[in-house]
Amino acid sequence: MGIPDIRLLVTLDFEVYGHVQGLNLTKDTRDRCTKAGITGWVKNSKQGTIVGKMQGPKEEVDKLIAWLSSEGSPGCQIDRCDVRNVGNLSRLDYKDFAIRF
Template sequence: MPEDDGPVAPKVSVEFEVFGHVQGCYFTKYCKDQCDRLGIYGWVKNTRSGTIVGKLQGDRDKVDEISMWLSKQGSPGCRIDLCELRNWELIVKPDFRNFSIRF
């Protein structure tokens, strides 16, 4: 009989947009590093309007952790005015193989 590893952590998907002084301070690089460390899938990119947008997918607790980072901390030298998290969904598996910076 296979061993029971307990309940499987729920996986979620969420889109985000970060407003403030978030470009020109390596925000996308730091975001990718954080997501890689946490095992989160998805992408991040700069927008023409000066914000950062992206999509996060992974275990709920890890997505909550990066959501707090996006809302409160960010990269050194940035200023976060607002982080909008929208379109939360429960997912079975991520749509992405890794976390990437898009251009």
């Protein structure tokens, strides 16, 4: 794995709406982000959504947001995925991708 091009590191917050809790979406999101070299976190919210933060190569983050917007884990019924606080980074703030409680 080479050094990522720092011009292409992005950060964003996301929230996934629909029937998304209790279907392994937080675990699958963590596993996919870890594999893609994305750092940050994900958790279930009290509102029944899944929220989190992603930081990593723009191309990989875009793929994960596309997956969270349309597909998700088996059994999920995703209404939409909102993205907020999008920005560019020179370095990652997190060491890995974690599930928070």
